[in-house]
Amino acid sequence: MRILLIQYQMLGDVLTSTIIADQLKITYPNAHLDYLIVAHAQALVENHPAIDGLIKVSKSDFEKINFIISLSRKLKQNKYNLLIDAYGKNNSALLSFLSGVKRRIGYKKWFSDIAYTDAIKNKPDTNIYKTGAALGSRMLLTVPVTNDVQWHLTPKIYLTENEHKEGKDWLLNSGIDPKKPLTMISVLGSSEIKTLPYTAMAKVLDEFVSQTKSQLLFNYIPNQKKAAVAIFNSCSPATQELIFIDAFAPSIRGFLKVLYHCDSIIGNEGGAINMGKALDVPSFTIFSPWINKSSWNVGEDGKKHISVHLKDYKPELYKYTALKKMKSKSIELYQQFDAELVFEDLKKFIEINY
Template sequence: MHILLIQYQMLGDVLTSTIIAQQLKITYPDAQIDYLIIAHADALVAHHPAIDNLIKVTKSDFEKMSFIISLSRKLKQKKYDLLIDAYGKNNSAVLSHLSRAKQRIGYKKWFSRLAYTDAVKNNPDTSIYKTGIALGSRMLLTTPITNDVQWHLKPKIYLTPDEKTEGKQWLLQSGIDLKKPLTMVSVLGSSANKTLPFTSMAKVLDNFVTQTGSQLLFNYIPSQKKEALAIYNA
């Protein structure tokens, strides 16, 4: 069985949607799973045991309809048995339709009838899953193919032994005490409306450290360094 999973971006979403691939491998152990992602997210999923092949695209390309049409021709040749569109935007919907995969699953939207054979209402039942809306929503996309959804699945980054060694060395060189708790924090959202006021975020972090005694690693993209430093200094 040949399966295509689409989660074009963002970085967190690319990682989060790997739980769909995990479920697919549970349901179809011998399936080959291709994962279409934005190119700079490959390190997050490069060694994932449930993913057999990465199809990497750039933002500038994926936003062009000419590229979508060209890519769809290549995907059509692979004759996918199943496609799951976790991204659920116009371009991925068009790509899903043009791929001619036998079964195409996506979220229920205005374009669903054209794009997918199975449209799922994005309304996860909080009494069933315990891992949060983002994860529950993705697992809903597997309900058309199985009655045994593993709602407990969580995303995980798989590192090579060399990466683990290098990471440990970097932490030690940066003054991190590995005998004490360590927490990575995404201090800024992907946009201003997804970000707490800096002074409020600083108070949250201060309280967290007081309660847990944890050391903190700030996680942010390079263009957010100035804002991250403002929170750090607060």
């Protein structure tokens, strides 16, 4: 049996959808499973035992109809028996339809009657997924092919023993002592509306360091360096002494090798936090005011994984408006997200994990 799983992007989604591959390999242990992803996400799925092959595409190509048509012709040659479209957008739906695969599973949308043979309503059971409903959404796509869905599955990243060593060597070469507390900081979100204001983040880091004396690594991409430095400059001198602002992993896989050795990851919700959880690293997550926390607070247990949201502290701000309608007010809402609000939850996290 041959299976194609599609989760074109984003990084967090590519990682999350690996649980579909895990379930499919449980259901069809002898199947060959290919995973279609954006090329730079390869680092997240290397060595994954449920994934046999990768079909890597670029963002610019996948958004072109001509490319989708050309790719569908190549996919037909692989003679897949089953296709699951976890991305669920127009381009992946078109690819699904043109692929020629006899059984195609995707989410119920306006195009689903044409694109898929099985259209699934995206409403995970909240009794099963009290946290991390994004996992439930993925697992629903496996319901048509098995009566034994493993609802407990969570994403995992697989590093080799040699990669563990490479991560430790990188720390030593960067002047970091792996024997002392070490924390990865998701210092910036993917955009301004997913990033705690710089001064508030600096206060959180000052409080964190005062309690842990932990060494800090900032996670950011090269074009965010100026913003990362601005947060560094807003921190107290005592905190600055423990921040290795220039210790920057050169690749996603390199970042994972380093993250593996951290005592925790804290900061803005996003791909880095999801990667930490997939490496079994404790996490303290600050959600953007407009993001639905219950969708992405995977594994939250109030101990190893804690997440906070402005709505937790100031529910009156959300009294009359649904979360999804607050996106345009995100920057305004962030001004209400005083750093001191999270200190009690942060202290609880520190007491358990440091």
